[in-house]
Amino acid sequence: MTRAVLSLGGNLGDRAGTLRAAFRALSGEGLVARSVLYETPPWGPVEQPPFLNAVAVVRGDRDAAGWLALAHELEQAAGRTREVRWGPRSLDVDVVTVTADDGTPVVSGDPVLTLPHPRAHERAFVLVPWADVDPLAQLPGHGPVRDLLAALPAEDVAAVQRWEHLA
Numbered sequence: 001m002t003r004a005v006l007s008l009g010g011n012l013g014d015r016a017g018t019l020r021a022a023f024r025a026l027s028g029e030g031l032v033a034r035s036v037l038y039e040t041p042p043w044g045p046v047e048q049p050p051f052l053n054a055v056a057v058v059r060g061d062r063d064a065a066g067w068l069a070l071a072h073e074l075e076q077a078a079g080r081t082r083e084v085r086w087g088p089r090s091l092d093v094d095v096v097t098v099t100a101d102d103g104t105p106v107v108s109g110d111p112v113l114t115l116p117h118p119r120a121h122e123r124a125f126v127l128v129p130w131a132d133v134d135p136l137a138q139l140p141g142h143g144p145v146r147d148l149l150a151a152l153p154a155e156d157v158a159a160v161q162r163w164e165h166l167a
C-alpha cells in the first residue's frame with residue numbers, strides 16, 4: 001500500500017463541478033482526505049483566468065506509476081486535451097508525493113514521473129490546501145509544508161482564497 005498526495009486544479013468550464021466529480025471518482029480509489037476548494041491566481045508565465053485548486057490524499061494498492069495513471073484518467077474524464085505548458089485546462093492532476101506505509105518517500109528524477117513533484121515547494125496553490133488537510137505534512141527533500149509556506153511571499157499565500165466551505 002502507498003499513500004499519495006494529489007494536487008487538482010482547473011480554470012476552464014465548470015471548475016467546481018469538475019473538481020467535485022474528480023473527488024467523487026477518488027472516493028472509489030482510497031480517498032483519505034480532501035481539502036476545500038481554493039480560488040488561486042494563475043501561477044507561471046501564461047496569462048489566464050483564475051484556477052480552483054484542491055488537494056486529495058489517497059491510499060491504496062497502487063504504486064507511483066499507478067497514481068500517475070489514475071491522475072491521467074481523471075484528466076481524461078474531465079475532457080482534458082494536451083495544450084500549452086502551464087496554460088489553461090479543465091483539469092490538471094499532479095502527483096505531489098508518494099509514500100510507502102513505512103514512511104519511505106518515493107524519489108524519482110524520471111521526467112515521466114518526477115517525485116516529489118519538482119515545483120510543489122514553490123506553489124502556494126499546492127501548499128495551502130495541503131496544509132489544510134494535513135497541517136504536519138512534510139515535502140520530502142524540502143521539509144515541513146508549514147515552513148515552505150512561511151518562506152513564500154506573504155501576498156502569494158494570501159492570494160489563495162478559500163472558495164467553498166464543506167459542511
Ligand SMILES: Nc1ncnc2c1ncn2[C@@H]1O[C@H](COP(=O)(O)OP(=O)(O)OP(=O)(O)O)[C@@H](O)[C@H]1O
Nearest residue numbers: 085086092093094095096111112113114115117119
Ligand atoms: N509528479 C508528477 N505529476 C504529474 N505529472 C508528472 C509528474 N512528474 C512528471 N510528470 C509528467 O509531466 C507531464 C506533463 O504534465 P502536465 O501537462 O500536467 O504539466 P503541467 O501541469 O503543464 O506542468 P506542471 O508539471 O508544472 O504542473 C505528464 O505527462 C507527466 O508524465
Ligand SMILES: Nc1nc2c(c(=O)[nH]1)N=C(CO)CN2
Nearest residue numbers: 009040041042043051086125
Ligand atoms: N493557480 C494555479 N496556477 C496554475 C495551475 C494551477 O493548478 N493553479 N496549473 C498550471 C498548470 O501547470 C499552471 N498554473
